[in-house]
Amino acid sequence: MKLGDRGGEKSEREITAPRVLSLGEIDRLRNQGVILIDAREGRAFASGHIPGSINIPHNELFTTWAGWILNPKKPFVLIAPAHSIPELVTALHRMGQDGMTGYLPGVHHWARSGRPLAQLPQMDAQELANALLQKRAVAIDVREPDELHSGFIPGAIAVPARRLIRRLRQPDTQRQLVFYCDRGDRSAIVASYLRHLGIRNVMSLREGILGWQAAGLELDSPEAALGFEQIDVMEAFRRSAQQGWALIDVREADAFQQGHPPGALNFPLDDFIEGHVIETLSKLEPLLLICNTGNRSAMAAEWLLDEGMTRIANVAGGVVAWQLHHLPWQK
Numbered sequence: 001m002k003l004g005d006r007g008g009e010k011s012e013r014e015i016t017a018p019r020v021l022s023l024g025e026i027d028r029l030r031n032q033g034v035i036l037i038d039a040r041e042g043r044a045f046a047s048g049h050i051p052g053s054i055n056i057p058h059n060e061l062f063t064t065w066a067g068w069i070l071n072p073k074k075p076f077v078l079i080a081p082a083h084s085i086p087e088l089v090t091a092l093h094r095m096g097q098d099g100m101t102g103y104l105p106g107v108h109h110w111a112r113s114g115r116p117l118a119q120l121p122q123m124d125a126q127e128l129a130n131a132l133l134q135k136r137a138v139a140i141d142v143r144e145p146d147e148l149h150s151g152f153i154p155g156a157i158a159v160p161a162r163r164l165i166r167r168l169r170q171p172d173t174q175r176q177l178v179f180y181c182d183r184g185d186r187s188a189i190v191a192s193y194l195r196h197l198g199i200r201n202v203m204s205l206r207e208g209i210l211g212w213q214a215a216g217l218e219l220d221s222p223e224a225a226l227g228f229e230q231i232d233v234m235e236a237f238r239r240s241a242q243q244g245w246a247l248i249d250v251r252e253a254d255a256f257q258q259g260h261p262p263g264a265l266n267f268p269l270d271d272f273i274e275g276h277v278i279e280t281l282s283k284l285e286p287l288l289l290i291c292n293t294g295n296r297s298a299m300a301a302e303w304l305l306d307e308g309m310t311r312i313a314n315v316a317g318g319v320v321a322w323q324l325h326h327l328p329w330q331k
Contacts, residue, residue, distance in 0.1 A: 015093050018085060021077065021102035023113050026050070029077055029101060035070065035196070038107070039080040039088060042188035046204070048117035050079065050110055055120070055192040057185060058084055063091050065189055068165050072096050078103040120192055121203040125215035128153075128178055128205055135306075137176040138273055139205075140164075142186050148295070151219030153180065153212060155306045158299055159270050161186045165193060173201075173275055180205035180212075220302070228301040229313040233322045236288050236315045237261075245313070246284040250291050250300045261290065261322055262330045269296050272303050286311035293318040 021029070030036065036053035038045050039062065045055040056065045058080060070076055076097075080088055082105050089100065104110070111117055123131065131137035132155060139153045142161035152158065161181070177194075179187035179202070187204040194202045205211065213219065231239075239245040240263060247264040249256050256266040265284070269291070271277050281287060281304065289297035289304075294316045301314045315322070323329060 015089060018078070018089060018100050019102045020082075021104055023104075023110060023115070025102070026077065026104060026110070029075075034101065035074070035076045037066070037070070037076055037078050038192075039078060039084065042185055042204075045188065045192065046120040046122055048107060048111065048119060049192075050104075050107055051116065051118040052196050053079060053118075053192070054196050055188050057189075058088060059185070061185070062088065063095050066092060066097060067095055068162055069193060070097050070099070072099065075099045075101045077101050079107065081105055118195075120188065120195065122206045123176075123178055123203055124206050125212040125217055128180075128212075129215075129217055131176060131178070135175065137178050137203075138173065140177060140179045140273070141181070142179050142190050143181050145295075147182065149221070151209070151221045152299070153209075154218070154220045155302050156180075156299070157269065157272055157303060158296065161190050163270065164190055173273055176201050176203055177273070178203045178205055180208045182208050183210055184208040227305050228298075230298075230316050231288075231313045232316055233325050233327060236290070236313070237322075237327050239286075239313070240288060245286045245288045247288045247290060248281065248284070248300075249319075250289060250297050251319075255292070259329055259331045260319065262328050264290070264330075269300050272300060278304070278307050282307070282309055285309055286313070288313050288315055290315040290322070291318045293320055 030052060036050055038049050038053045038055050039058040041057045042055060054069060056062055076099055078088060078100055080103060085103055128137060128139060132139060139156040141152050141156045141158045142164060144160050148158055179190050181187045184204060184207050187208060191202045191204040240247045247261055249260050249264040249266050250269040252268050253266060267277055289300050291297040294314060298314050301312050304312055
């Protein structure tokens with residue numbers, strides 16, 4: 001969008017009205033790898049959609065997610081009712097997304113032809129609670145970090161939706177990956193995107209955090225009772241230097257490279273879902289977990305506790321407190 005803006009503001013007169021595509025054309029474009037964007041709301045998409053399509057609901061965040069997912073240099077197809085097309089096309093045009101090949105007014109045309117519809121599996125809150133207890137699922141919170149202060153599902157891994165889409169790596173796990181956000185919109189986008197890429201063990205939590213609370217289930221918060229040891233940076237430095245505790249920095253790699261406590265090992269929290277990471281960390285016990293301020297490392301500690309590790313301590317205040325205490329620092 002920034003590159004396009006260098007040439008001046010775009011005129012809406014430049015917009016070419018898209019045409020309705022035939023089902024045969026949709027088949028051909030899908031076989032060529034063209035992305036299908038289904039703009040219906042999440043529940044309608046989950047109940048039935050063209051296989052491989054990605055859900056980006058037509059709401060105030062449509063252009064944000066279209067910007068994350070679509071490549072301006074590649075074609076795409078929109079699935080939306082005819083009355084919505086002018087508004088959607090104009091919004092996409094303003095942000096430099098002019099690769100729309102055409103549109104399909106609705107999936108009912110597809111279904112009536114006898115072609116199969118896919119569904120986006122969803123769990124309700126109680127189903128997820130049971131699956132987590134039985135270690136059949138992993139809960140992944142795709143909200144932004146500042147939203148976590150309102151509470152998160154116990155044991156969840158926090159990976160913002162935008163980061164999942166930009167830095168995707170298929171996790172090495174057989175558990176169901178259950179994504180959730182506040183209401184279910186963002187998690188449906190992420191889940192549909194991952195299934196589009198061929199990752200099958202993906203689900204979303206129906207109605208998100210709101211559904212979890214409506215079911216009477218509790219949320220954890222940074223102030224919740226901890227099942228692990230919480231220590232200050234001076235004690236962490238002593239254990240690392242004198243007692244051989246492994247210092248595990250769970251920040252992102254770029255933050256770690258900018259500076260970290262000497263001897264620290266970098267295992268970003270995003271990677272905890274991968275089985276080989278958990279196996280490696282179990283061999284390094286006892287562990288000191290550290291992040292920027294102590295929140296993400298506390299979530300990491302909860303995850304490791306669920307994996308059966310017991311000798312874990314979270315460093316309160318994180319690397320911010322570490323530097324404020326003028327402890328050794330490495331770049």
